[in-house]
């Protein structure tokens with residue numbers, strides 16, 4: 001399945017839309033003016049899990065410490081999505097050690113999903 005969503009209103013739209021047929025905003029302009037990293041952070045709020053998952057994997061590749069907080073918030077916002085929670089923890093592994101990362105892992109060690117909580121606590125212990 002290959003769906004395409006408006007990055008601004010999250011509606012499903014035809015692939016290659018320059019302007020969103022739902023919210024009428026200029027998608028092409030937004031993509032041109034918004035740095036890639038910022039678009040990835042924004043995509044963490046997308047209600048479609050496949051979009052969030054793509055953003056999580058791409059942020060892992062970017063390896064920026066300041067992604068830790070938004071990644072943790074994404075996992076916390078979808079407490080029943082264990083697969084996503086684990087993907088966020090995998091992504092954390094790729095981020096440099098930093099206060100942001102410690103704070104994010106602390107947050108995730110209180111995640112509602114047991115598996116996420118346990119792994120976050122382990123990674124937190126590894127940091128010290």
Ligand SMILES: [Zn+2]
Nearest residue numbers: 006009020023
């Ligand atoms: Zn839209």
